[in-house]
Amino acid sequence: MVPHIRPAQLHEWLQRCAEQAPHATPIVLDVREPWEVATASVRPEGFELRHMPMASIPARLHEIPRDRPIACLCHHGGRSAQVAYFLHRQGYDDVVNIAGGIHAWAQELDPGVPQY
Numbered sequence: 001m002v003p004h005i006r007p008a009q010l011h012e013w014l015q016r017c018a019e020q021a022p023h024a025t026p027i028v029l030d031v032r033e034p035w036e037v038a039t040a041s042v043r044p045e046g047f048e049l050r051h052m053p054m055a056s057i058p059a060r061l062h063e064i065p066r067d068r069p070i071a072c073l074c075h076h077g078g079r080s081a082q083v084a085y086f087l088h089r090q091g092y093d094d095v096v097n098i099a100g101g102i103h104a105w106a107q108e109l110d111p112g113v114p115q116y
Helices: 007-020 034-039 054-063 078-089 101-108
Strands: 027-030 048-051 070-073 095-098
Touching (some): 007 095, 007 101, 070 078, 078 095
Parallel strands (some): 027 048, 027 070, 070 095
């Protein structure tokens, strides 16, 4: 099972990651399309931000480290949940889905992020 966190819980998740694996910088994996990322994006604070459209994940799986915590992000949380479950099935142990996606991120964490 893949846990779901709200954007408001991201700081708490990052703290847990730092305690459990202090030398493994967490990744927020943004699985939206390039035009969506150009429309609205987040500022990486305490994590590495990687953009990889959902459809490209299977072919680019080798680019996603297995030894780092990963939080998947999309527009509302549906695509990112699918990617999180896919990664989990591929043997990634430390994966969460950001429920509500970037839309909720703008509401809960950073009102400067445009909503679309």
